[in-house]
Amino acid sequence: MPETSYLDFDVLSRIDNMQLLARVVVEGFLLGLHRSPYRGFSVEFAEYRQYSPGDEIKHIDWKVYGKTDRYYIKQFEEETNLTCYILLDASASMGYRSREGGLSKLQYGCYLTACLSYFMMRQRDAAGLTIFDDDIRTILPPRRRQTHMKHILAALEGCEPGGETNIAGPMHHLAEGLKRRGLIVLISDLMDDPDAVLGALQHFRFQGHDLLVFQILDDAELTFPFDTMTEFTDVETREKALVSPEGIRATYLRELRSFLSRYEKGCADVKADYKLFDTKRPLELALSEYLFRRSRLGG
């Protein structure tokens, strides 16, 4: 089933017990797993706790009182439906893979998108997908229907690396078009001007969206393992550079650290969660690690 090739059930079984919780409460009416400030509106029972002065008397469970002769407050948690916008970078740089048979960054991003979409569908959250390179190539608006998952998977199947990276432009364009606040998940190698990208994230943040940034890099990009004299060709600009790798490795890694650090700090500044993924790492491990960290923050 090609349309379901991105759904790894082993992966999903590993993350099934995790809580994907938004850090920022999103306005919504549908119940879900996301904690809501609108108590009493939802009917999802959460737990009992002993009454303490000041609690609403109407929340006392009189049946329990009849059985135990003690006052217990019945706790409910309202659930909201989350609107999630997944932004997948399909620029040419995302097509890079260092090993034959390995995953390209775009493939890795597609897997990650599928996992997140499926998981959100199960939570009855609305998931949308936007694929872009230097412009928006595909937009699937957020839907809560299970059949929408097929559209997402179909869009991912047809996704090929395209033109030059221009993250900021499509994001600004998208930010202008989103009427409802939700969770923005950006999946990209972020090979663009950090200031421009962070400016676009700030745009989303300004409009009340919660932000998740998944930066995906190849292992070769992180370690620069080349040794012999190499002529590198930029896959986007086709620019060439003849390089002695051992001579510039230190400089490359220093520049890369500075680049990543710039994003990490910038994301913290706009209150966006930032996670770096290495395509060499198993997808489920990366996703589990993120969800665990997310749940801890949300708890």
Add this chain to the structure above:
Amino acid sequence: MTFLTPTFLAGLAGVALPVLIHLLTRDRIRRVEFSTLRFFVRTSGRVLRRKRFREMILLLLRAVVCGLLAVAFARPLLDRPRDDGLEVVSARTARVVLADVSASMARGDAPTWLRTEAIAALEDLSAGTDAVALLTFADHVTVEAPLSRSFRRAEAAATNVRPGDGATNIAQALRWADAQLRRARARTREIELISDLQRSGWRDFRADFQLSPGVKLTVRPIEVGTGDRGVAVQGCSFPETTVLDREPRAVTVQLVNYSDEPRQAVPVRLKMGGSEQKREVNLRGGGTATATFRRVFETPGDHRGTVELAGRPAFYFNARVIPKIKTLLIDGGPAAGGLSDAAFYVETALAPGADVSSSFERFTRRVSAVAPSDVADVQVAALVEVSSLRPAVVRALDGLLQRGGGVLFLPGEATDAPAFNRAFADVAPCKLRAVRTGRLLQTGGIGASLARIDYEHPIFEVFRHPRHGDLSLPKFRRYWEVTDSQLARVLARFDDNRPAVLAREIGAGVSMLLAASPRDAWTDFPRQTTFLPYIWQTLKYLAARTEERTTYLVGESLPVPAEHTLIGPGGKTDAAGRFAARRPGFYTLQDPNGRSVATFAVNRDPAEADPTTVAADEIIQAVERPAEASRLAVADGEDDGPDRDDLGLWWWVVVAVTVLLAAELLLGNKTLRH
């Protein structure tokens, strides 16, 4: 630079090896598509250029190492300056060719043979590998071509070599050649001597000289046929300096027949002042004869004379006629009306008689009558038994010394030592202490003799040779013991080692003292034949009228005062200070105003006509070191042989290779290549 084993230089081709390896193992460029160049596009060019620069340096280092190894095995010999500033020449064979260009080499076919042998001496050497020097020698040595691996100058000099007028001096030439070879770093060092091997040219050899260890001497003798031998002037006796007295002077020419055949009626002419005198002389084979001419000099000044033999100038001389020396004789001895004994003898010596021309014009004064004005006009003053003089007179004597005159003290019986010491402290060469008595003689009587005489001094020079006066004959029964003579030079001593004749330079003049009065009671010196020449020589010397020589040999230096000009046979010379005469003939000295002030006659050394030769083996055995002695001398470090020097250079090359390899290792680690 040269090489002992140049075959190894083929190893220089190994320089190509690193280049080849570099080309074969240079980086294969891998082409990779990468997500972005943003992290290295700015530095990649610089890094790549640095890497390529380092690789070029590495390549160069490796090539230099390979080249140096080849050079090291080829045993390089560097030309480097010695401690004395001369450049050291390295070669396989270093040879110094010594060409005899003395006057004797002009006889017969000798000049042709000289050139032939000089050219032949260069033929078995290879320019660039061997080094050669060509020196010509006579009385002096000329480096025609210094030691060099280029033969151009040596070959040109060999082609143009021709005899001159100098005297032969083989020993001096060998010293020069040895000095040239000391500059050489060569496996073989040798001297080739081309000469007629005159015995007279070997007379200056001193047994303490030997060639440097390892230096080999080869002699190429030039044979002069017996037919080229003939009559020559062996010497000439003439009045080099005489006083204007219109007395005839003898000019005696000594002739020698170097051939075995007798020569009859050999014409000898004396040309002087426009006149000519002729004599004919008969000489047996190998015999000698003299020709005597008489000449009266009627005017003061230089008189040039030329002796011609068989129609060709054979000897030049210059007789200098001088006016008389004004001499003041101060008598302080006891006398009854006339002169004391001592003063009488001195005065008589100055004017022996009417038939003897004297060089002196004397003025005699008693000590009580002498005045400063008497001293002003004289050139020399003799104080006989004078104890003291008026201070004004003493000052006048001091003035005489200051202007170059002389004072002779003859202290005697009448001299009072304390008074003498006080009065003449500034003008006498010493002080008087006491009168001494001579030792008892075997022949009876008492007397001291003169001993330890400095015959090099001008006043005793005439007594130097045998039969020229025996100064040990005069006996001194009494004489003065002197003291405080530190400033004086002792020219003669009595046989008890006490000073007898002392001289002290004061100002431009000289003060002299004979420690005994020439009176009968003290000595028989005035009655000896040596008294008169002694007094004459002493007073001439003190009067600063010790005339300079007027006749020299080729090669000797002529005195040329500052700003004076010397006109030689070839015209004006660039003489300054002293000038070594190179050609026979007359040289005229002119003062800055162009006025002739002196004439010098210059002759070839008469010994050059002597065909007697020295054996080549005698020379070789005298100067060459035996092989064992050479080896020991090298071992003792007496001569820094070529091998040790080569080794030093070799080690430097090895050190350079090591350093370069270390640098290559360091740089190679920085420039990783895979």
